C-alpha cells in the first residue's frame with residue numbers, strides 16, 4: 001500500500017481501486033464473435049434504423065459515435081458500423097467472471113454497475129504493500145479469461161479519486177492519484193472532467209469564482225458550501241482532499257458470492273446444494289463482520305447452454321443467518337420447480353450460481369420483539385465466530401457445514417484474503433474446516 005503524509009501529518013494510504021471495463025457491452029460482443037473485433041460495432045436493443053446505439057465499440061467511438069445516438073445518426077458518422085443486438089445474459093456472465101477475479105484479491109468489492117466496481121483494500125494494508133502490481137495482475141486475469149476485454153483502473157486514497165483515475169486513461173488505463181501527484185493531475189482537467197460535475201454544478205462553481213478543479217481543491221469548505229448549498233459542499237471538499245464520502249453511500253450496495261461449478265461438482269445434486277449453503281455461509285460471515293443484516297436476497301443459476309434462472313426475495317425481517325437465507329431461496333426454487341414440473345434446478349447442467357444480498361440494516365438499529373427467540377440465535381452466531389477467532393476454526397461448526405467439505409473449502413477460499421491467517425508458516429482460512437474432517 002502506498003503511504004504518504006498529508007498536511008496534518010496523517011498517513012494517507014491509497015487503499016481504493018476502481019475498475020471500469022472499457023466499452024463493455026460492445027467488448028463482450030467482440031469477445032464472443034471474433035469477426036467483430038477491431039471493427040466499429042454499435043450495440044442496439046432492437047433491430048431498426050431508429051434504434052439507439054446503447055454501446056459503441058472503441059472503434060466506433062473513434063468515429064464520434066456516442067452512447068444514445070440513433071443508429072441512423074451513427075451511420076452518418078461511420079457508414080461501416082455493424083449493429084448488433086444485446087445479449088444481457090452474456091454480459092452478466094462476463095460481469096460475474098470479472099467480479100470473481102476481483103474477489104480473488106479482496107473481500108470488499110462493491111459493485112457499482114455491470115461494468116464498474118470499487119475494491120476497498122483498507123483491511124489489506126499488511127497483505128499488499130502496493131496496489132499497482134495487483135491492478136496489473138487483475139488486468140492479466142481478465143485478459144486470460146476474456147482476451148479481448150480491457151479495463152481502466154484507478155488507484156487512490158478514496159473512491160472519488162480512484163474513479164477519476166479510470167477516466168484519465170482509456171482504454172486499458174492504470175492511473176494512481178496520490179497526495180504527491182494530485183495537483184499535477186487536476187491542473188490538466190476542467191471542472192466538467194470531474195465525475196458528478198456537469199452543467200449546473202459547473203455554473204454554481206463559476207459563480208463563486210472557481211474555474212478549475214485545482215482551485216476547487218484548494219478552496220475552503222465554507223466557500224464550497226455556498227456553491228452547493230450545505231453539506232454537499234463539504235463532501236466536495238472532502239473528495240478532492242482524500243476524504244471518503246462515496247464508498248458505502250451507494251444505497252444499492254450489494255454483497256455477493258458466486259461460483260463456477262466444476263464438472264465433478266455438477267454431477268452431484270448434493271454437491272450443488274451444499275455449494276448453495278456455502279455461498280450463504282460466506283455472506284453470513286461478511287454480514288457478521290460488518291454488523292449488518294440484509295433485507296433482500298437474490299439468486300441466479302446459469303446452465304451450460306447459456307440459459308439461466310434467477311429470483312429475488314424481499315425478506316419479511318432482516319436476516320443474517322446463512323441457513324435462513326438458504327431456506328428463503330429454497331422456498332422460491334421449489335416453487336419454481338413445481339410450476340415448471342422439473343425435478344430439480346440443481347442438475348448436471350449447472351455452470352455457475354451466485355447469491356447477492358442488499359438492503360442492509362445495521363444490527364445496532366434492529367428491534368426485536370420480546371418473544372422473538374431470534375435474538376438468541378443472532379447472539380449465538382456472533383459468539384460462534386468469536387470462538388472460531390479465538391480457538392481456531394474447528395472448535396465450533398454447524399452440522400450443515402459438514403456435508404460437503406470439498407465444496408465448502410472452495411467457496412469460502414474464494415477471494416477471502418481477509419479471513420486468511422498464517423499458522424505454522426502456512427496461509428489458511430480461519431473459518432475453514434481442516435482437510436481431515
Ligand SMILES: [Mg+2]
Nearest residue numbers: 020021022115
Ligand atoms: Mg465502462
